[in-house]
Structures are given as C-alpha cells and as structure tokens.
Amino acid sequence: MFIREFFIVFPEGDVQEIKGRLPINSIVDINGNVLPLPLPTNRMIAFKVGKIKTDENKGGSETYHFLELLSAEELIEYT
Numbered sequence: 001m002f003i004r005e006f007f008i009v010f011p012e013g014d015v016q017e018i019k020g021r022l023p024i025n026s027i028v029d030i031n032g033n034v035l036p037l038p039l040p041t042n043r044m045i046a047f048k049v050g051k052i053k054t055d056e057n058k059g060g061s062e063t064y065h066f067l068e069l070l071s072a073e074e075l076i077e078y079t
Helices: 072-078
Strands: 003-009 015-018 047-057 060-069
Touching: none
Parallel strands: 003 060
Antiparallel strands: 003 015, 047 060
C-alpha cells in the first residue's frame, strides 16, 4: 500500500496536513484552500505557494508546500 500525504509549511515553520497537492504560485488561505481570483479584498490573510518538496520512501510520499505570507500591498494585484 502506497500512502500519499500533503502538507503546508507556514513561514514560521508550523506544518499542517491538507487534502491534496497545490499548484506552485497559487494563492491559498490559512487552511491551504486555493482562493478564487479575483480576491474580494486585499485585507485578508493569504499565502503564496513558493516551493514544493516531495520526499518519497518505501511506503509512500510526503509533499510539502512552503508558503510565503503576502502583504496587503502584494494582494492588491490579485483583487
């Protein structure tokens, strides 16, 4: 049996399991859900998937999505 696990890694190092793989450069909320564009406002907590790393072993794989916190100024281009 091969198990695939997916995680998001917050900028401060906390790790949280999510349901599936995220595209690189996607904008996600604090739970790892992809936010639909355009965003309703730039005054929200949002992250960008900056890097993806997959570790494979005998029984499965673990995919880590490293997040970057976006500022209100950076979010303006997505509204």
